[in-house]
Amino acid sequence: MSGGIGTRLRPLTCQLPKPMVPIFNRPVMEYSINLLKEHGIEDIAVTLHYLPNKIKEYFKDGEKFDVNIKYYIEDKPLGTGGSVKNAQDFLDSTFVVISGDAFTNIDLTKAYEFHKEKGSKATLILKREAIPLEYGVVITDENGRIIRFLEKPSWGEVFSDTINTGIYILEPEVLDYYNKGDNFDFSKDLFPRLLMDNIPMYGYIAEEYWCDVGDIGSYIKTHEDIMKDFKKHYLLGEKVQNGIWIEKGTIIEKGAKLYPPVYIGQNCLICEGAIIEPYTIIGSDCVIKGGTSIKRSIIWENVIIEENCEIRKSVICNQVYMDKRSRLFEAVVGAHSKIYENTTIKPGVKIWPYKTIDENVIVKDNLIWGEGINKRLFGNRNITGIFNRDVTLEMIVSLGTAFATVIDNKGSYIISSDGNNLSKSIKNLLISGLLSTGSQVIDIEDGALPMCRFGIKYFNAQGGIYISTNKADEINIEFMDKRGVNIDKNTKRKIENSLITGDFNRCSSEEMEDVVSVNNFFKIYIREGKLSLKNIEKIKSRKPNINITSPSENIMKLAEEYLIGIGCNVKKMHYREEYTIEDVRKKVLEEDADLGVLFSIDGERIALTDGFNSIENERYWLLILSLGFKTGELKEAVVPYNFPRIVEKLANKYNANINYSKSNITDIMGTIIDKGIEFQYILNFDGIWAIGNILDYLYGQNMTLNKLLQEIPEYFYFKKEIPCQWEDKGNILRRLTEEGQQGKELIEGVRFIEDKGWAMIIPDEEKPIFNLYIEGYDEEYAEELGNLYDEKIKKLIKGF
Missing domain, CATH: 3.30.310.50 (Alpha-D-phosphohexomutase, C-terminal domain)
Structure with a gap:
């Protein structure tokens, strides 16, 4: 299978299909061809899609490699399974599927014998992987029979460390589930169907080496692994001396220093005074001038590096010129680029092909879209980072563009932030990115995260973004779908891929929309928040004294206006760092207030106190569920899977049902909204409306918070x-x-x-x-x- 685009390997794969990326100056696919041949497999079909001619021109009909190669080109991507089905006329007996971009010496003969011994129809070759998040996890029973699949799991789903290597031994009939031309994947589509139909399917756990050359880190690591392992040195050819491999035609001038292990290709010139340090690989036809030091780096072909340069753990593609006194630290330089004198390229930077960098420049950001992307850009629910360190101006604009590209580039999007000036600046940058796709942007200005979620539904938008800033310039950016729910992990991956590839939808200037600014949208939000309350007059007659505080001044202003509007006397408490509900409780007791409320920085969560009891986290959830069950507002409720099971006792008391979801916010909130449980949504995810509903119940029923808490069973x-x-x-x-x-x-x-x-x-x-x-x-x-x-x-x- 050699049709992949190699998104995560860019810029190495900007002009090269992933299987053609070199390992020790040979395409990675060549090692797979040699492995098949070593195990007696000479008839090979290659499935192609991205830049197919690059592969065909190199391997031709396979004669040079003593194998027979046929090619099957997909006009459009058919998925891993669909691409193999496309080669159906080739598949007349048991066959092996192997990725053209994986580097391995797995014993295919042993795996084949295992397949036949078990009577398997589909055998997946597995490996143990310490951090399996980027792979498909496969769970087997004690006999090796597969019982479960998880594609790119979250940590909560990692029930095993045995991963799918993408190498399979299959019987032709397993493909009968689909027709030629169908788009389907092995892991997502075919294998789960085989499992459901109880077709014999086994996992063979290989002990040999395997590496998915999927990103820059694994690409560098593969080279180091081969150099470290004496058993793999046969792959590198003849050594000049211990730990140093030099191909024919290369000149090492007197005074050049080589520290093993080092590999140097053909026809290179390593000049006097050059220092080639361990785990360096240099391709053919390269020139390394005196005073230059290279360590743990991979240099491709036809690269010229002038005097006194310093290169550390970097990759330099073909035909790059690097002028004197330039420095490269943990960076990647695309083909045909020119780096002029006294330039420094900082860690994590990727430079796309054909870029020119002037002299005396410090490059901190990628030369394509503006920012290097970590392997996991999104955290559990949002993007969090320190401004101008983790989150830069260029990255933020691209984030807005990528979000609209993935969701709908002609859609409408709600955007809002807290009152912090930095948050407002970030908001404006995101707006620029959204507008560049032709999207409509509705700016509801300063507000709370729940207000932004409300705005998405109010304006029937395709999604929304909310920005807040914590202490020390830490920015939080929440992306939401058309339901107002945080985007799921598949959407996050698509946004990350869009950023990595720079593959954005763009519009012309004529197509660019104006920003719609909605002044005082918070008035609509506050008005709507009162509509469900039935006992406002009772609250007004009692005039409860409510103390409120929050890390966000903006949230306190919103809460104050809302609570005054329903008849409360409100006192804002000055928030100080590390403030807790216990601090609020003491203040409520001192001032004889009726209730104290601590709002989270985004206004989503609250903690409560009556001066005697402090209610937060799961105890708050149990309180509001008890309130909902008791009033009949809730006939069913959603709780995270890690929630106390005492909730079942509470539900049974009122003949209500409990639904469990995974504990991330997307699953919890999405399940609540999809089931139409509006009351729970408000009390769990809208702190300002929640306190109104709680007061409405307490004063409507002449109930105290303490009495309501007594409804909760001990746990x-x-x-x-x-x-x-x-x-x-x-x-x-x-x-x-x-x-x-x-x-x-x-x-x-x-x-x-x-x-x-x-x-x-x-x-x-x-x-x-x-x-x-x-x-x-x-x-x-x-x-x-x-x-x-x-x-x-x-x-x-x-x-x-």
Whole structure:
């Protein structure tokens, strides 16, 4: 399979199909051809789509490699399975599918024997991978039979560290589910259907080397792995001396220093005074002048590097010129680029082909769209970063463009921010990006995140963006779909890919829309927030004293206007850093107020106090669910899978139903909205409207907060964080899932169900920790259970 575009490898693949990217001066696909030949496979079909002639011109009919090659070109992408089905006339017996961009020495003969021994119709060759998020995870039983697939899972779904390498041994009849020309994938479409129909399908776990040359990091690592492993040195040909490989025609001048391991291609000139340090690979026809130092870097062909340059852990593509005293640190330079004298290219920068960089320049940003993209641009729910360090001006404009490109470049989008000046600046940059696609932008100005979600539905927009700023210039950017729900992980991936490729929809100046600015939209939001309240007159007659605070002054202003409008006396408390609901409780008690409210910085969440009780997090959820069940507003509710199961007792009391969702905000909020549970949406995700609904109930029913809290059954629940290494996560979760213990659920993380409680272990999406959730029938047992699983995880970590 050689049709991939190689998005994550750009700029290496801007002018080159991914299988043609060189490893030690040979296309990576050539190693796959040689592997097949080594195992007696000489008839090879190659599926092509992106830049097919580059591959055909190099490999031709395969005679040079002692194999027979046929080519099958897709006019449009057909998916991994569809591309193989397109070669149907070639598939008359058991066949192997292998990616043209994977580097491996997996024993295909052993895998084939396993396939036949098991009577398998589809055998997937698997490998153990410490951090499997970018791969398909495959779960097998003790006999190797496949029982479950997860495509590019989140950490909460990593139930195993055995990943799909994309190498398969298949019987032709498994493709009968589809017709030639159908677009389908093996992992997403065909294999789940085989599993559903109970077709024998097995996973063969390979012990040999395998690397998906999928991004720059893995590309560099593959070269280092080969150089480090003596058993793979046969791939590199004859050594001049220990750890140094030099091909014919290359001249190493006297006084040049080479520190192994080093690989240098044909017809190169390494001048006197040049220093070639370990794990450096230099392609053919290159010139390295004196005083230049290169370490852990890969230089392609026809590259000239002048005197006194410094190159560290970088990749330089074909026909690049680098002038004297220039420096390259963990960067990538595309083909045919010119870097002039005394230029510094900072870590993480990617320079696209045919770029010219003037002398005396410091390059901090990519030369295509403006910003390097981390492997995981989005966090669990949003993009967070320090301004001008993680999040730059150029990146922000491109984010707006990518968002509209992915969702609908002719759509309408709501945009809003908190009152911070930096947030407003970021908002204007995002607006520029959105407008450049031909989209309509409706700016509802300063507000709260729930107000932005409300605006999306109010204007029937295709999506929305909300920007807020925390202390120390930390920016948060939330992207929402047409429901007002945070975008899902597939949309996040598409936005990231659009940024990486620079593949944006653009409009002409005639097509560019004006920004629609809606002044005082908050008035509409506040008015709408009052419409569902039934007891405003009772609230006004009682004139409750409410103390409010928030890290955001803007949220306090909105909450103040809303609460005054329903009849409350409001006192704004000056917020100070690390303020908690306990601080608010003390103030409420001192001032004999009726209620205290701590709003989150975006206005989405609240914590409550009556001066005696502090209610936040899961206790707040239980309070509002109790209120909803009691009034009949809620016949069913949605809670995250890691929530205390005491909620079931509460629901049963009122004959209500509980729906569990995964614990990320997209799944929770999306499930609530899709089920039409408006009351829960308001109380969970709109802090300002929520406090109005709570007061409406309390004063309408002549109820106190303390009395309402008594409706909640006693429960014993806590969360613990256990530090680990990123690479520990998949291995430990797999070992936990393989334990033979009964009462185990694999819906999100691993949940162990005991007689008197449960423990749930979920790897964190953003930090190198395990989150451990515990609930027990009493406090002592909950603590005992927590210690048990805390110790279990720590022992597994120490075992590495």
